[in-house]
Amino acid sequence: MxxxxxxxxxxxxxxxxxxxxxxxxxxxxxxxxxxxxxxxxxxxxxxxxxxxxxxxxxxxxxxxxxxxxxxxxxxxxxxxxxxxxxxxxxxxxxxxxxxxxxxxxxxxxxxxxxxxxxxxxxxxxxxxxxxxxxxxxxxxxxxxxxxxxxxxxxxxxxxxxxxxxxxxxxxxxxxxxxVRKEIDAHIADRFLEAVWREALWLVKDGIATTEEIDNAIRYGFGIRWAQMGLFETYRVAGGEAGMKHFIDQFGPCLKWPWTKLMDVPELTDELAQMIADQSDAQSGHLTIRQLERKRDGNLIAMMRALKQQGNASGRLLNEHEKTMRPTLEAGVPMLSLRRTIPVDWTDVNGHMNEGRYGQIFSDASEEVMAYVGADDAYIAGGMSYFTVETTTKYLAETHAGEAVEVHSRVTEGKGKKLRCLHEMRRASDGEVMATCDQFMLHVSLETRRTCEPSPDVAARVEALAAAHQGADT
Missing domain, CATH: 3.40.50.720 (NAD(P)-binding Rossmann-like Domain)
Incomplete structure (x- = not known):
């Protein structure tokens, strides 16, 4: 244990x-x-x-x-x-x-x-x-x-x-x-301090307001940094000639009087009040808790986008998520998926959009496929199941942050055919929020046409269909 x-x-x-x-x-x-x-x-x-x-x-x-x-x-x-x-x-x-x-x-x-x-x-x-x-x-x-x-x-x-x-x-x-060697403020905060110093001068000298400085970051290099960092960003900026070209081209700029990084404006009461007033005008209409929720939602959406691409923090999430994947157990019905609905799955009406129901039922069917042996290794070997028909019924609204479960039952499983009936239920009270009747055919990934599954997969599908036959979900 x-x-x-x-x-x-x-x-x-x-x-x-x-x-x-x-x-x-x-x-x-x-x-x-x-x-x-x-x-x-x-x-x-x-x-x-x-x-x-x-x-x-x-x-x-x-x-x-x-x-x-x-x-x-x-x-x-x-x-x-x-x-x-x-x-x-x-x-x-x-x-x-x-x-x-x-x-x-x-x-x-x-x-x-x-x-x-x-x-x-x-x-x-x-x-x-x-x-x-x-x-x-x-x-x-x-x-x-x-x-x-x-x-x-x-x-x-x-x-x-x-x-x-x-x-x-x-x-x-x-x-x-x-961190290889100890140093005051470690690594990241030294960058933040440099940016903070420059921002204070820009406000003090009347060059930009707090909101304009924030916009310069969030609409530009902040997005690049989120997925590439500093040096990889500049490597791309060097074009086909790479990082050496970038340094040769822009290195001399470091001698120009662009920044005041070695100096900092005196934080007088007047400057502190100017910054506070501009910050209030920028975001004072929101409470701290509302700002935190807004921040969290934005971070989730961006990190999930990186997760889909397998980059930066998204790659880390993918690795950590592997430790959470449960082993599917036989049951009538099978609990094929448990998860929380993310904020980027919602639409203008504030609930989960139609395409994401397809996503969640597809994910559930992949768990069933893995259970019968049509797993990642099987797919890598050149065979899989393709969905050819679905019927989805939307029974209740699903909102971001709700924990849901998918209960699946194999209603047909013989030869090339695999049919699943899925129910998505709210985890807190068991209410059925949506159902999906999903019909799949076994295919060769080489020919992209239907073919018979391997004998062991076929046997497992038939056994599961027999176990689920006539069972109520």
């Missing part, structure tokens, strides 16, 4: 709450310590957003949610935990005090990760009882959606411990980027 994993979250603000959601929704038990009397409410709101958003990234249902508990002391929170994530305020004296409490009560084999965006791990380890147990594991908001975690260790860190930390992060769908 797989060991039940436990995460302890020390500090339950925006980042700590995001960590809690990431672990909890991947089936871990989560314990939280935060002295803020409003901590349970605040973390509850973060969890509400995460429960709505994260399952929409995947084409299979996520694991059963773990148990969430709040505790009065650090010692009680960390006792027996496999992973301990510190997300307390960015003050070294506070962090050192917290580490002393943690190491006085936690298992010696537990990972202690810090969410710090600026401190180096050697600074965090100062005075610690076990130096190598503490490492930087710096996330990005929202932690429950964005996969990047900057992992920074020191010479005092045991390589096997860092390897184990990376494996545990990967197991919950994160991407551990191991």
């Amino acid at each position: 797989t060991k039940k994993m436990t995460a302890a979250i020390i500090g339950g603000g925006v980042i700590g709450g995001g960590w809690a959601a990431r672990f909890l929704l991947n089936g871990w038990d989560v314990r939280i310590f935060d002295p803020d009397p409003e901590a349970q409410r605040k973390i509850g709101e973060v969890l509400d957003n995460a429960r709505h958003a994260l399952p929409m990234l995947y084409d299979y249902a996520m694991p059963a949610e773990g148990a969430l508990t709040f505790h009065e002391t650090v010692a009680e929170t960390v006792a027996g935990a496999d992973w301990i994530q510190e997300s307390v305020p960015e003050r070294l004296d506070i962090k050192h005090k917290v580490y002393a409490e943690i190491q006085g009560a936690c298992d010696a084999a537990a990972i202690i990760g810090s969410s710090t965006s600026g401190y180096k791990p050697s600074e965090l380890q100062e005075g610690a009882a076990r130096l190598g147990q503490i490492m930087v594991c710096h996330p990005f908001n929202p932690v429950y959606l964005l996969p990047l975690i900057e992992v920074v260790a020191t010479d005092a860190s045991d390589t096997a411990t860092v390897d184990r930390a990376a494996e545990m992060l990967t197991a919950v769908g994160l991407y551990p980027l191991r």
